[in-house]
Amino acid sequence: MDEYKSKLPRLPISKCKKIARTDPEYVLTSQAAFAGVAFSTELFLQILAEETCSLAQIHKQTKTLRLNYEDLSAAIRNLDKFQFLSDVVPQTDNLASLVRENKVRYTIVNPSPEIDIESEDEISEAEVVEAEAEADAEAGAEAEQS
Numbered sequence: 001m002d003e004y005k006s007k008l009p010r011l012p013i014s015k016c017k018k019i020a021r022t023d024p025e026y027v028l029t030s031q032a033a034f035a036g037v038a039f040s041t042e043l044f045l046q047i048l049a050e051e052t053c054s055l056a057q058i059h060k061q062t063k064t065l066r067l068n069y070e071d072l073s074a075a076i077r078n079l080d081k082f083q084f085l086s087d088v089v090p091q092t093d094n095l096a097s098l099v100r101e102n103k104v105r106y107t108i109v110n111p112s113p114e115i116d117i118e119s120e121d122e123i124s125e126a127e128v129v130e131a132e133a134e135a136d137a138e139a140g141a142e143a144e145q146s
Helices: 002-006 013-021 031-060 069-078 080-085 095-100 125-145
Strands: none
Touching: 013 031, 031 069, 069 080
């Protein structure tokens, strides 16, 4: 039984089938073809992870390594064989830096209409909870009257 399991891909073949069926140009395909797709996807992901890990180790110079989105994006951007993924895994910027550069506007949504939020004033969490409780109590009183 272990020999049989070692010959199967780690990725579920049923998921490969589901993904293939979402393609509008899908044609009936054999089970062996789906197994081949699962094996090749597994090998591709292994190579991508190894390349990403090696680039991250070079740049970070730490004993422990934790791969994140920035490492993956850098590997895809820097390695020619993964350039076709550059539109799928784009390089991202930090929201704070984008706001500072005026490339993005970021506002906080007013949690309750009774609370007047000004940009320079800070409101404690207790005040927000208190205002929400008052609003709920007023809404309950209005519902009882009608």
